[in-house]
Amino acid sequence: MAEPPLSPLGAFARQHDPDRYLAAIFAPPAKREAFFALIAFNHELARAREAASTQIATLIRLQWWRDAVAEAAEGRPARRHEVAGPLHAAITSGALEAAALAALVDAREVEAEPEGIPTREAFGAFLRAGAGGMALAAARLLEAPDAALPLVQRLGALQGLAGVLRSVPAHAAQGRCLLPHDALAEAGLTAEAVIAEPARAEPLRRALAEEGAATLAKARAEALPRAALPAVLPVVLASRDLARIAAGRPVPHPRGLGDRLALMLRGLRGRA
Structure with a gap:
């Protein structure tokens, strides 16, 4: 049977977060629209800081999404928005948990802090x-067993590390730096210095990438239930990115065929 045409929400996810979109393709068909809604929601949260010029403006954007989630959980009407509408449907159907989505909003508030991230522990x-x-x-959307969730979270965090390291120049262009201040100080740097000249952070980027790649290799060796696979499949790309950064090589943007095939082959084999 032929696959149904891609929905507008799926097209949104593919455009704005192609890595997670490719992973979502491996989710059961009945779960994909909710997965796309989650990806789109996460993208909107990421945009909160990118699209705002001040801390207050960022927090207002985040609060808008916090309220949208709360309203869906309370059974109130959906907001008129290309992402808020499908997100509301996914929450009211029980596919997505409002508490988990609210926690994602809370997590983004750190990015609005003008002083940045103080320590490795906070990072x-x-x-x-x-x-x-x-x-x-x-x-949780994919109904992965609870025993797998700690590993899922560790793998997701390592994907996030690759994303931060990959984005150091882009963040600098936006006037921010998410690298922890204590690690910067150990490297003889400040956040302001990295924002002014991102290349100065290259030795630190490479060191953090090497450390992250080793941790990720160990985590990927642990057994993961197949149900959880689409949730963490982007770590295939994170592993490749961390290796590139550690070796001082650029990360291609947009991704090339090799990256996409690597993710899809691992998905077909049922391994992250």
């Missing part, structure tokens, strides 16, 4: 709550 907490929380929400 780890940010990754676990953000990208790790996104993976958890996806795994």
